[in-house]
Amino acid sequence: MSGGATWDDLAPRVLAGIAMAVVGIGALVAGGVWIAALAVLLAGLMIWELAAMTAPARPGEARILGLLAALAMVAILWRHAPLMLALVALPGVAGALRSRRDRIVFVIYATAAMIAAYGVVALREGLGLAVILWLVAVVVASDVLGYFGGRMIGGPKFWPRISPKKTWSGTIAGWAGAALVGLAFTAAAGAPGWLFALSALVAFAGQMGDIAESAIKRRLGVKDSSRLIPGHGGVLDRFDAIIGAVLFVILWGLVLPLPQFGG
Known part of the structure; x- marks a missing residue:
């Protein structure tokens, strides 16, 4: 989305995001x-x-x-x-x-x-807890930096026929945010040094999950999967990236070793 886009949805989006984060992180930790x-x-x-x-x-x-x-x-x-x-x-x-x-x-x-x-x-x-917190942090960082990067920088669209709001600037900002999460977990949790690269790949998988859900909605002619979450639409609208990221990590784990934390 271009830099001139309105920010009217920011407040409900942030408040709903905080509520979801409290519930989600609480469940993950417990x-x-x-x-x-x-x-x-x-x-x-x-x-x-x-x-x-x-x-x-x-x-x-x-x-x-x-x-x-x-x-x-x-x-x-x-x-x-x-x-x-x-x-x-x-x-x-x-x-x-x-x-x-x-x-x-x-x-x-x-x-x-x-x-x-x-x-x-x-x-x-x-x-363990560290792995799932890393995955969620990657998706959240990719989404947040992608949101602000796309709105503040704008520029060419990533895939306009399917998701007209997504820009290359937001997409790349999301990869960068995910890589920074990987570096943070490497420094703080003893994760392997290559985690920053895997984090960017997980972010890309999450973005593809977002694109897939957008394509389905576009074919069906609907804007949101439901209206359950203010500023976010439905549960699928909020967790579509998680679907892509989790599926990618599962497939990765079937072929290659998953990162170990605290080693």
Whole structure:
């Protein structure tokens, strides 16, 4: 967005961001049942929003699919068994049994959202608090610096056909912010020296998660996934970058070692 853009949404955006940060960081630090409860809540709300967007004439069905997603997440987190992980696909498959816009996209994105919700818990409980705090800090830094960099500097658009507000200046500012987070964790938490580069890659994955959700909304002709969060739109609007970042970290961990902190 150009430097002449208004800042009217800044106050509600900041206040809602603070509230989300308090709840989110509190759950991450507490771990256990609290982070599990957050994952269940996010799974249910994200699937509800996606179902409502792709079949707006059936709001009751969207609520049922959101509840199904929450229950599936409870089952997954209760057992942590490989077979139970297949339940991440349940809401998407169930929602595709009836006609809706972009049925295949619905299945893919719903499954990605479920994997990300589970991944937050798995990373927190499996690798420790520092890893998940690093990931969240990377996404937040990328989002904040991207927001202010894009508005203050402006310039060419990153992908105008899909996300007309995003600029190259904001995108690069987001990478820089993420790299600085990586350097800070290297200095303060004993993380490996290459964390700054991985942080920039995670930021890029988060930006692609944002772009993916923007593309879906553009195809469906909606501005926000819902109006739950003042200044932010819906839960998917706020956590789309987390979905991309968590999926990237999971895939990275399947091939290459994830960073170890405190070593």
